[in-house]
Amino acid sequence: MSVAIENFVKAIYKNGKRDNNDTKPGNIAKELGISNAAATDMAKNLAAKDLLKYQKYKPLKLTDNGTKMALSVIRKHRLWEALLFKLFDMSLHDIHREAELLEHQTSDLLAEKISEYLGNPKFDPHGDPIPNADGEITTSDTSISLSNANEGKSYTISRLMSDDKEFFDFCALNGLKYGNTLVVSKQFTNNKMTQILINNNTILLNQDFTSIIYVNENK
Template structure:
């Protein structure tokens, strides 16, 4: 399959994972930086190949064949992120950019070899789950946005859900990394801000950040 096809089905899967109503062709077009007309044309072509279901003005839904393709690409992407992070200690932004390119050039054989070399990791450095060779995610996600965390409790950062360079630079600077422990000092509900403590430093974050940082309770 072409890179354009793989990116299209991956975008549908990722958008659907975050918002079931965000998979209309226009929204997928914004995600991929193409026109709405081009997205609609692609949707029709992929529907003919049984990769998705297309109905005018409706959300796009992947078929089982399309879902398997998306999971295969996502697996390769996240394995590359884990590999590049381990081998070269690259930034989270840079490993994402490189994985976007490498995922399309990676055979299933190489993906399996990377997974074996890395010890079959369950999560990538962002905290996103890595599907297994059968396209299955075998972990249970109990995380929730930092914006919903209760004041006075301690949490573990479980996922950073952005691909923005400045976001990752800020997180690295303030030690907001996957697996790190943080304590929520106060939630300013009216102003949609969160005060937290990380390594004895106090940070105040607005909702633009706290909705992108997912946490799990330490209990």
């Protein structure tokens, strides 16, 4: 399959897992930087290949074949991220950018070799789960977005769901890393902002950040 097709099904899968669950062609087009017309044409083409279900004005839904393809690409992407992070201590943005290129050139055999070398990791450095060789995610996800976290509670950062360099630069400067602990000191619901305490520093985050930072409550 072409790079464009793999990226399209991957975008549908990932968008379907986010809070807004928006997999309409227009949103996928925005995600991939293509026109709405191109996204619609691609959706119709992939529906004919039994990779997704297409209905005009409706969200796109992957078939079993489409989901299998998406998870295969995601597995290779996240394994490369884990390998690059381990070997070269590259930034989260840089490992994502390189993995975007490498995922399409990686055989199943090489992916398995990378996984074995890394000790078959369950998560990548962003905290995203890595599917196994059968295209299954065997870990349970109980995390919530920081925007939905409760005041006065302590949380561990479980996922950073972005590919934006400025976002990762900000996170690195402020200790917002996978596995780090924070406390939600105040939720400003009307203004959609969250105040947190991390590493003895108080930070005020807007919803653009809190909607893509996922956490698990510390019991």
